[in-house]
Amino acid sequence: MMDGFKKFLFQGNLVQLAVAVVIGAVFSELIAAFTAALITPLLGVFGGVPQFAELSFTINGSEFLYGAFIDALISFLLTAAILYFFVVLPVSKVMERFSRAEEATHRECPACFSEISKKATRCAHCTSEVAPEAV
Missing domain, CATH: 1.10.1200.120 (Large-conductance mechanosensitive channel, MscL; domain 1)
Structure with missing residues (x-):
């Protein structure tokens, strides 16, 4: 106590x-x-x-x-x-x-609109393939 x-x-x-x-x-x-x-x-x-x-x-x-x-x-x-x-x-x-x-350092996924890294090639939320962007 x-x-x-x-x-x-x-x-x-x-x-x-x-x-x-x-x-x-x-x-x-x-x-x-x-x-x-x-x-x-x-x-x-x-x-x-x-x-x-x-x-x-x-x-x-x-x-x-x-x-x-x-x-x-x-x-x-x-x-x-x-x-x-x-x-x-x-x-x-x-x-x-x-x-x-x-x-x-982050952007919006074009498929599910969740936040993903600009370096990502696949969305962690919806698994859609995305083109990576330069950071």
Whole structure:
């Protein structure tokens, strides 16, 4: 029973997930600090509001800090843009290149339309004779 639990704890995926969560939290703090220190004041130059965090309104004694929400929204948009342009897009391009390389070695059988090697002279699925193609 304890061996299974130990195996679960030290499994590669769990450790990778823990590292990703920690790095994600630190990255989020970094983007929030970047937004508060540089982006918000820069937008304040053009909008006339020096700090969004100070923006609020009061109703019946309750203070609503909508400026803090604006800062959080800007941080979210920056984080999403950075992740997209520096992680998702490059990984997509790499995966696309790998799929193109894989496609270049296979073709469709003209008789049964299954995937066969370009070097094949006979289809492994329907046993039809096919002319080999140059790889």
